[in-house]
Amino acid sequence: MKPLVVIGFLGSTLDASKFGPSRWNKWRPTVGLTMHEDLRVDRLILLHGTAHRRLAEAVTEDIASVSPETQVEPRLLDFNDPWDFEEVYGKLLDFARAEPFDPEIEDYLVHITTGTHVAQICLFLLTEARYLPGKLLQTQPERGTASPVGSWTTIDLDLSRYDSIATRFAAASAESTSFLKSGIDTRSATFNRMIDEIERVALRSKAPVLLMGPTGAGKSLLARRIYELKKLKHQVAGPFVEVNCATLKGDGAMSALFGHRKGAFTGAVAERPGLLRAADRGMLFLDEIGELGLDEQAMILRAVEDKRFLPVGADKETASEFQLIAGTNRDLGEAVANGSFRDDLYARLNLWTFTLPGLADRREDIEPNLDYELDRFAEREGERASFNKEARQRYLAYATGPEASWPGNFRDLAASVTRMATLSPKGRIDLACVDAEIARLQRNWSGQAGAAADDLASLLDAEALAGIDPFDRVQLAETVRVCRRSRSLSEAGRALFAASRSRRTSANDADRLRKYLARFGLDWATVTAG
Incomplete structure (x- = not known):
């Protein structure tokens, strides 16, 4: 011993x-x-x-x-x-x-x-x-x-020695993570790891959190779930205050954020506490923070660091203790470089930065989110809708394939499910309903080809672009778009030649696509890297 x-x-x-x-x-x-x-x-x-x-x-x-x-x-x-x-x-x-x-x-x-x-x-x-x-x-x-x-x-x-306690802690941790995902059983390993990290940060830190990602990727929902998790754990007592900074323009931005005193300016007939004061002891979510002016950014930085700020027209500072979550679909590093975003505020926000991927980058999560949206429809409308087997397979085949671009991300998916559930006869979504919805999505997204055409400039120089007919340019742009949405050359080839391949006894779609790209001096690695 x-x-x-x-x-x-x-x-x-x-x-x-x-x-x-x-x-x-x-x-x-x-x-x-x-x-x-x-x-x-x-x-x-x-x-x-x-x-x-x-x-x-x-x-x-x-x-x-x-x-x-x-x-x-x-x-x-x-x-x-x-x-x-x-x-x-x-x-x-x-x-x-x-x-x-x-x-x-x-x-x-x-x-x-x-x-x-x-x-x-x-x-x-x-x-x-x-x-x-x-x-x-x-x-x-x-x-x-x-x-x-x-x-x-x-x-x-050492709690790991106590099986019952370890089991309860594991269950509590899984419950917290599931809570942040709204109970959705997401399958993306990268996304799940990020949510695990956000959960640990949310419960152990009061520092600002920066959520980046495209519009519709779920930044607002995640921010609210972080607040609800912290409230559940008795870490915040105040309210959740959400602000879309893109709607704050001109002189009204200062007043809305920091409040004003009566008579501070023409029209200020009463005192206004402001959104930062409203978030006292709670959480402030500044969505699209990159849209704020430099003056507002400076005052936000002071409020985050010192918990104090000066309302418009006041000669005495006001205090407010809140945790900040910021959201943006802009590249704030680039905004700092071009002078439209303060580097000191970016440095303060960049301690905990998480980038939410768009729906097109999480195609394995479309199916569980499909079920989530059906549940939301049932709660909202009081009527449940469901797919028949063939219709569900048809919709998921399109939704998870390279042709579906999902530019609006989860907002597009939510709108799509709402339309099908509303139009389905007696709450049963059938093949006809799905085919009509797919056609609708294709019409709505038809403008994406024009956007992809602009991306050709990143692949070809001006002289090469000038030598391509407009007809071929549109075709090439669509090919590039499908390639970037696909996981392999073969998958892109199957999507691009889906109709003609059914009429051939044998086909090598990957080789066919490779030769097409080679006509313009391009290859798979160059296109997907771009």
Whole structure:
């Protein structure tokens, strides 16, 4: 067995007694813990203050008489205020870091029966954090007897050793993550890892969070779920205040955000508290923060860092304690470079930055989100709609294929499901309903080819573009769009030649597409990298 080391405070009251034989009729925690037949203490690190030096010496002598194998090592530790948590924790942390603990050759117990409540809490925290590498030791007197020995028990703070607790923590963690995903069983491994990280950050940090991603990727919904999770864990008490910064223009932006005093400007007939004050003790979500002017950005930075700001027309600052979540579909790094966004605010926001992928980049999550949108429709309208088997397969084949671009991301999907559920006869979405919806989506997205045509400039120089007929340019642009939505050359070829391949006995669509791209000096790697 490895030697056992006990660390604990001298009990200035519990360990004290009158000198004489009667002291052995009293339970004294520090002396008693060395008297157990089933607890051999090889070393006792005894923490005490200067004022209790004589008591420490008397206790050491008594331990030597009942447990001569125990080596008592006094450690002088004085506190100016033993009830000052910061001072006690700091000095105990210094003690723990200075001690040459070696769990490979010694076992450690941390005695938390003695000392002030503050000292006991600090010992608990340091043991939990493994600065003190052992278990907790609790001792108590035997009730109804005058025995000086008492009883003892240990507590292991390694929660992974307790199956039931570990199971509950795992379930709670999964519940939190599922909560952020609105209960959707998403399948994208990259997205799920990001949500796991956001969940940890949300529960452990009050720092600003920056959510980036295209419009409709779910930034607003995620921000609200983060707030609801923190409220569920009693980390915020105030409201969730959402602001679309793109709607704040001109002089009204300052007033809306920071409030104004009565008479601050023409039309200010009453005092206005402002949105930052409304978010006090809660969460402020500034969506499209990149649309704010530089002056508003400067005041937001001050409010985030100092929790104070100056309302319009006021001569006294106002305080508001809130956590900020910012959302944007712009590249803020590029905005900093061109001078439209403050670099100091970007640096403050960029501590926790998460980029939400668009729906086209999470095609494996379309099916679970399809079910989620059907549930939302049922809650909203009071009527449930569902697909028949063939219709569901047809819709998912199109929705997850390269032809579906989903430029509006989850908003497009929500609108699509709403249309089908509303138009389905008796709540049953059939093939005819799905085919009509696919045709509608294709019409709505037909303008995307023009946008893709603009992308050709990133692949071909001006001279090469000038040599391509307008007809071929449109065709090439659509080919590029499908390639960028596909996972492989073969998948892109199947999508582009789907109609003609059904009339051929054999076909190599990948080779056909490769040769087509080669006509314009392009290849798969160049197109998809662009």
